[in-house]
Amino acid sequence: MPSRARTLWLPKLVIAPSFALSLLFIYGLMAWNGVLSLSASRMLPNYEFVGLAQYEALFESERWWVALRNLGIFGGLFVGGGMALGLLLAILLDQKIRLEGLLRTIYLYPMALSFIVTGTAWKWMLNPGLGLEHLVQEWGFADFSFGWLVDPDMAIYCVVIAGIWQSAGFVMALFLAGLRGIDDSIIKAAQVDGASLPRIYWRIIIPSLRPVFFSTLMVVSHLAIKSFDLVMALTAGGPGYATDLPATYMYTMAFSRGQIGLGAASATIMLATVAAIVVPYLYSELRGARR
Amino acid sequence: MMARPRLSPARLLLLGALLLFALFFLAPLYVMLSASLKSMDEIRNSSLLALPTSPSLQAWATAWSAACTGTDCGGLKPFFLNSLLMVLPAVGISTALGALNGYVLSKWRFRGSELLFALMLFGVFMPMQVVLLPMSQVLGWLGLASSVWGLILVHVLAGIPSTTLFFRNYYAGLPDELIKAATLDGASFWQIFRRIVLPLSAPILVVTLIWQFTNIWNDFLYGVVFSGADSKPITVGLNNLANTSSSVKEYNVDMAAAMIAGLPTLLVYALAGKYFVRGLTAGAVKG
């Protein structure tokens, strides 16, 4: 690696402005948010210090616990389901299909649309009276029921379905790229040894996708945490607040209810949760990649 | 390379599964498209998946130039231009900065650069809503409040972590020998970037441009909060059109408007999707 003292300052100078601004943006805002969470801010920010009162109020709020529980359910299923479906689609598409281009576009396009655009369509499709349930019943299956969207206990799974719909194609693209990047000679050698296709996938291909898995997990987790448009467009947090997520909780408290301090406290907890999961993973992967 | 397999039962199963998934993915698009071509009576009285009996583009015309989005009833046309004027600079600047950052972080590593990178990566997880109030204050101080450049600044700042990630991972895959050889020949920092690295960047450039374009074009929250009266992006127009709190909803116009708002990104994915995957293959994904 070139290390002439003469030019070592130039690279640093080049990235300094955007890095400085970005880090200031990111961590400055997180710090500001932290300050607000310790303040009595209600409708507009004010800086009266109240210690941990907002956090106490936060954890006494039943709705917050529902939001946390939903994050676990939604996050787990969305990330797990999205990765699984994406991997499956990638493997299926890797089989030299003639229609690969078309199918790939079909699986990928949902990523291009925001839920502001597709939300109404999803609400219709999942609504028992207008959508899928009504349709299947019209086809003759009078006993079919799919009222998840209106059931407080099941509505969150509808959010999962819509979420996976949007991101599975992107996951597929990432895994497909990874699959295509695998060295053919290993596969050929395995085939010569007589291994079956599923076995090749299971033993050789999937394990070598590990770096792709890491990147994909980062991206999909990021999408899960940010899921705001999705919930707002599909259920607006309802029925009641059964599909509330921390992101929508924070927004509602801070902006609709004039409880900025409470919203800031919830945002801090969100960030802490993310940090607890992402940082160790980041650390181990970046460490490992530094070999 | 595996030879093209013949039409075996396994093959049929494969195609069947792929087709079933395709239906799942296409369903909402079909619902939107067919509703936008129907009349309101038809929507009220027919089933969701029914084909339009006499498709008409009337709803599209209304959505484009006649629908009300407030006291102005000029449809989505003015907003479309606003979005374009905002998105192009934002995408361009954030991509350019990402490329430079990625170049430095991968080829000119210095002590602490990995840590800086990790710090920046974490920023990707910050919820958008946290940004709103403090950034409003900052933009107010800078005199950029309620203006298109304020909005562009926010998008650039929010996009740098992702673009840096993409370029850094990609450039990390370029052999160091290339750079070494060039410096031995006496090339400078910028010359290496311009003559060697940049020409090899096409795949990742496509990935980043598509990713940024999609995210920024589809954004609503920053668009509604930071834009000025004359620079409201199309997502704001769509929201005003479709999300009305009262009176008769014209679902066909709403759907047509949604499709108009989504068309640019859809086109980008339809046309450039191939390059998107190729770009990912070339290295955006590797650790």
Next chain:
Amino acid sequence: MTHPRASGHRPFAAVAPLLTALSLSLAAQLATAGEVEVLHWWTSGGEAKAAQALKASLQAKGHGWKDFAVAGGGGDSAMTVLKSRVVSGNAPAAAQIKGPSIQDWAREGVLASIDEVARADKWDELLPKVVSAQMKYRGSYVAVPVNVHRVNWLWINADVFKRAGLKPPLSWDDFFSAADALRKLGITPLAHGGQNWQDLTLFEAVVLGVGGADFYAKALVQLDQSSLTSDTMERALATFKRLKPYTDKNAPGRDWNLATAMVIKGEAAMQIMGDWAKGEFVAAGKQPGKDFLCVAAPGSAKSFSYNIDSFAMFKLKNEANSRAQKDLAAAIMAPEFQELFNLNKGSIPVRMGMKMDRFDDCAKTSAQDFASSAKAGSLLPSIAHGMAVPSASEGAIKDAISQYWNSDRLSARDAMKKLAAAARSK
């Protein structure tokens, strides 16, 4: 430029002073002509027409109107944007803010006084005390009301009731017996949209009917804890929950106008909703008194729960814009605008003493009840529409009531405890 010919000289000389005078007055008008940026969420249909009427009247005075519309959530997105704008030092001239929020904003010191206009146009005499008090902060007018919506209405499909041989229910007991009869005929008795504000709208109507105006004021306006945990409240909660089986199972998430559509089509018989529902009936070509009936929600005939839209005025730095802002306030209270706006929006004028000839029967009844309940002290702010209590407690109460409505595991007692706790939210 060539020298004008002698023959053209004289007319020009005659015209010149006129031109000067004209351009001076134009300059003067331009100098005082300001621009108002108005934040609202009236983006379609009757509401948009109404907003356009306001814009036109302002433009007639020579001012400019910068539209700042943000739809969604009955103002949620708009409030987010407003907060950001105020924080950035760039507030709009006027924003659609109502109820206790007006005082909240005024407390932050960002609202401008429009007493000058109020005194000139004698607003104190034209508005009921309850209303003008809400428009003031520390005795000064900082906001101007636009209309009055009555919330405690019961809308009935006349045909369905005729077929079932029923009369509009006057009490909640009447309601339940009518509902039973309707259910036997296979008609959904009550059309409901399962969104939390609609749940609360229904609940407040029940509280009004079961507890009366005074109880409503104590419990849901003053948030008096002893009223909130009283037997009357428990009865109100139980009655509220009793309504659930009379709604259809697809209610959750349904928009209010789709519920009204059910009544219009005859799939459902009744809906408890504010008078904006009337707009749906009218748009579908139905006539009040003939195709649909408007009566007070059961048990609340003497009370009037109101939802008043208003514009709060923000402090502006530009003198010309301040003038324009004052003209905006005056224009809103003017009789012509009050009539035009409310005809388009389906509400009634907030300015008292207006001629109601061009309004339909439901509106006429509403106006009479507005005046009489103001005198009788039963003119009450609707808690479900942000008129009664600050948004923090309103939101928490909405959550609690909606939770009770949607859950099968809560008893009226449990709900009451949650309601009382929610009322304490800050």
